[in-house]
Amino acid sequence: MTAAQRIGTEPSKLTRGIILGVVGIVFAIPIIAMVQFTFRDGLGGGLTLDHWTGLFSEEAARTYRGLFQAIGNSAVLAIVTVGIVLVVLLPTMILVHLQFPKLKRVLEFICIIPITVPAIVLVVGLAPVYSVVVKIFGSGAWTLAFAYGITVLPYAYRAIQANLDAIPVVTLSEAARSLGAGWITVLRTVLLPNLRRGVLAASFISVAVVLGEFTIASLLNRVNLQTALLQVSQSDPYVAVIFAFLALVLVFVLLLIIGRVGSSGRNRNQS
Amino acid sequence: MTVANAPALIKAGAGASPRRQPRSGFAKYLGLTPFAAYVLLFLAIPTALAVSTGFFTEDGALTFDNVAGLFAPNVLTAFGNSFFVSAVTAVIGAVVGALVCYALLGTKAEGALRTIIDSVSSVLAQFGGVMLAFVFIATLGNQGLVTKFLLEAFGVDLFANGPWLYQVPGLLVVYMFFQVPLMIITFMPALSGLKTTWAEANATLGGTPLTYWTRIAIPVLAPSFIGSLLLLFANAFSSYATAAALVSQGAPIVPLQIRGALVSETVLGRENMAGALALGMIVVMVVVMWGYSVLQSRTSRWQK
Numbered sequence: 424m425t426a427a428q429r430i431g432t433e434p435s436k437l438t439r440g441i442i443l444g445v446v447g448i449v450f451a452i453p454i455i456a457m458v459q460f461t462f463r464d465g466l467g468g469g470l471t472l473d474h475w476t477g478l479f480s481e482e483a484a485r486t487y488r489g490l491f492q493a494i495g496n497s498a499v500l501a502i503v504t505v506g507i508v509l510v511v512l513l514p515t516m517i518l519v520h521l522q523f524p525k526l527k528r529v530l531e532f533i534c535i536i537p538i539t540v541p542a543i544v545l546v547v548g549l550a551p552v553y554s555v556v557v558k559i560f561g562s563g564a565w566t567l568a569f570a571y572g573i574t575v576l577p578y579a580y581r582a583i584q585a586n587l588d589a590i591p592v593v594t595l596s597e598a599a600r601s602l603g604a605g606w607i608t609v610l611r612t613v614l615l616p617n618l619r620r621g622v623l624a625a626s627f628i629s630v631a632v633v634l635g636e637f638t639i640a641s642l643l644n645r646v647n648l649q650t651a652l653l654q655v656s657q658s659d660p661y662v663a664v665i666f667a668f669l670a671l672v673l674v675f676v677l678l679l680i681i682g683r684v685g686s687s688g689r690n691r692n693q694s
Numbered sequence: 695m696t697v698a699n700a701p702a703l704i705k706a707g708a709g710a711s712p713r714r715q716p717r718s719g720f721a722k723y724l725g726l727t728p729f730a731a732y733v734l735l736f737l738a739i740p741t742a743l744a745v746s747t748g749f750f751t752e753d754g755a756l757t758f759d760n761v762a763g764l765f766a767p768n769v770l771t772a773f774g775n776s777f778f779v780s781a782v783t784a785v786i787g788a789v790v791g792a793l794v795c796y797a798l799l800g801t802k803a804e805g806a807l808r809t810i811i812d813s814v815s816s817v818l819a820q821f822g823g824v825m826l827a828f829v830f831i832a833t834l835g836n837q838g839l840v841t842k843f844l845l846e847a848f849g850v851d852l853f854a855n856g857p858w859l860y861q862v863p864g865l866l867v868v869y870m871f872f873q874v875p876l877m878i879i880t881f882m883p884a885l886s887g888l889k890t891t892w893a894e895a896n897a898t899l900g901g902t903p904l905t906y907w908t909r910i911a912i913p914v915l916a917p918s919f920i921g922s923l924l925l926l927f928a929n930a931f932s933s934y935a936t937a938a939a940l941v942s943q944g945a946p947i948v949p950l951q952i953r954g955a956l957v958s959e960t961v962l963g964r965e966n967m968a969g970a971l972a973l974g975m976i977v978v979m980v981v982v983m984w985g986y987s988v989l990q991s992r993t994s995r996w997q998k
Contacts, residue, residue, distance in 0.1 A: 432893040432906065433800035442797035446790065446874070450818070453829045453871065456839035460832035507732075515729035522722070533733055539983045540741050541932030543949040544972040547747065547956065548740030550965075573737045637823050637935035642956055649824045653939055656828065664832060667825035674820065679813045 461665045474661040487662065493651030494666075496564040500647060501633040503568035505626045508579045511572065513622065516583055517614060520592050534580035537573055542638040545573070553643055564646065570639050575632045579625040582681075586621025627677045634670055745976055747969030760970035769951060773974065775862050776931055776948045783869040784926035790870075791877020792919060795885045803886065812882075815875035822872045827939035830868045834859050860942040868936055873926050880925055884918035884993055921989030928982045932975070948975055 434442070464471040484491070512534075519526050537545070549570055560566050592614065599609045615622070637649035648670065656663035748760045763769065794811075801807050833840050836853060844850040858864055888911055896906040934949035941947075945954045948971060955968035 432888065432890065432903075432911075434797055439797040439800075442793050446794055450871070450874075452840065453833040456833035457829045459839055511729050511732050515726060518725045523726075526726075533737075536737060536741075538928070539979045540737070540744075540976065541934070541949075541979065543932065543934040543952055544744050544975050544979075545737075545740050547952065547965075547968045547972045548742065548744030549736075550956070551743055552736065552740050569732075569736050572732070576737075631817075631820055635820055635823050635825070637938070641935075641938070642953065649935070652828075653824050656824075660828075660831075664828050667828050671817070671821070671825060675813065675817045678816045679809075681813075 457664060457668055461661055461668060463661070474665060478662070478665065486659075487655070489646075490651045490655050490662070490666065493646050493648050496646055497634055497648035499565050500568050500571060501630045503565045504571040504575060504633050505629050507568060507572035508575065508625055508629050509622065512576070512579055513583060513618075513625075514610075516580070516587060517592070517610070517618075520587050521596060531580070531584070534576045537576050542574060542636075543642075545570070546639050546642045549639065550643065567640060567643070567645050567647070568633075570643075571629075571633050571636060574636065574639070575629040578628040578632060582624035582628055583618070583621040586618050586624075590617045592617075624681045627681050631674045631677050634674060741976075744969060744972040747966050748971075748973045749969075750966055752966065757966075760966050761973070763967055764970055764974050769948075769971070772946060772948050772951045775946045779862060779865050779869065779947060780927045780930040782866055783873045783930045784923050787870055787873025787877050787926050788881075788919065788923040791874045791922075792881055792885075794874070794878050795882045798882065799885065799888075811878065815878040818875035819872050819879060821875075822869075822933050823935035824939040826868060826871060826936050829871070830859065830864070830940070834864075834867065857942070860940060862946050864940060865937055865947070868940060869930050869933065872933075873930060876926055876929055877922055880922045881918065884915055884922075888914070917989040918993040921986050921993060924982050924986040924989070928979055928986070931978060931982070 459470075461474055462470045462472065464473070478487075516530065519530050553566070553570075556566055556569065595613050595617065596609050599613045600606075604613070634648055636647065637653075639645075640647040641650045641653075648666075652663045652666055655666075749756060749758070751757045751759070764773075798808060798811065830838075832838055834852065835841065836857075841852050844852060852858075859867070892910050892914075893906055896910055901909070932949070934953070937947055937950055938953065941950060945951045952968050952971045952975075955971060956965060
């Protein structure tokens, strides 16, 4: 027994094992059921690889054309949304940090609003806005990214802000400026390399959120990965679940990388 | 700033504009316009439109009929169901999540166990939606793995009382899958912020582990715990996609009522009813999130 366990601040190994074990099993069962479902042979009870191999057959490209199209849409949306984060949000955050420290609270407040205004509420007001957007930009799938840029705002803000708070932005930029660097040089060679972790984390979390988005796309009658999955699930539930599982794995890998990038940075700072 | 500008004026390279005067007044704020315009167009205007359309008729005349419609029996039931689902999943999610956080006390913050639980929790907290509905149909649906196992091994028929998974009780089970992970990622910082010196002080003053928890840790953690609970409530209250994919009939919760009003083709002027429902949701969300931020700022006082 460690000292911390003796004075009661930490659980014993047994307590920890029981809690984590029970919760872990309860959460693992549905995931296992999901994987098992992709191998099921109809309502029979046997298992088969057909659903997986079927994806690589020649007719799959035709049968699931809508789904592949939707995956393409979601990929484009993810890229454009990350673009909005990098071109609109990031420079604003750096600018506020350097020039308008008094506006920091205001910016934070704005960026947190999308948590309070859920997508299902936002979509009611987005419908009229998008009737104008369509007139200006056409009805390309990518235009939905304007709305997604707002959806990812709280997550992207938090990731970048954590990084901004951890480095001496003002000192770095003033040092560079006094050595004769212009603002563009300061941004490109001094600030961005230092903000790499935050920017990467913000981009990945944005991709994860966009890949999982359903509410806005479905109620604005757009097609993305999630709306297509729901559609496909009605005719071929196995394929829908396979793609849902793959999306889950992809998002898990993205977030694992964020965790890795974050902790390796912390270690470097400590040493 | 003027001194710092001098070398830049001489060198005038690296893509910077050669003549850079310290900006004053309004021009200084130009750099903020892209973000301001974007947020105005895609956050402020949609939100204003969403909550204001409820006060107008289809022709643009002012009316309170839609807002009065919030008190129709089926809408009141939907709000009641939403409150019920959010409250139950928030309380159970908060308790189970807090237990997991407690179990993680004393493990290394950079260790493999924490990293994995952190990542899994962030994935699952984001996991609401269509895919989550699939997972539970594969698990507890008519042909679900667990359903069939219970029926074959113990003769227990989960669906003896009707298709509960596709109704409000189903949401209670399914929402836990993102509520518990959300609790873990929001509550862990508070719990690991407990100072060991407090426990030592308690021990040297003759306190027991029980007095440590009841007199020190629980009072200190209470604002953070209730704050996280409110966040979980808001999270469940605003969740739409999971219910949309799972619920087979009717619109038992408010977000599904909004969908019904938005896509209705039979009754004209229902878009304005969606506005009134959106207003009702926003009022609840603002109150809950305001409580969350007040409690959160109380917590951050001692966390640093």
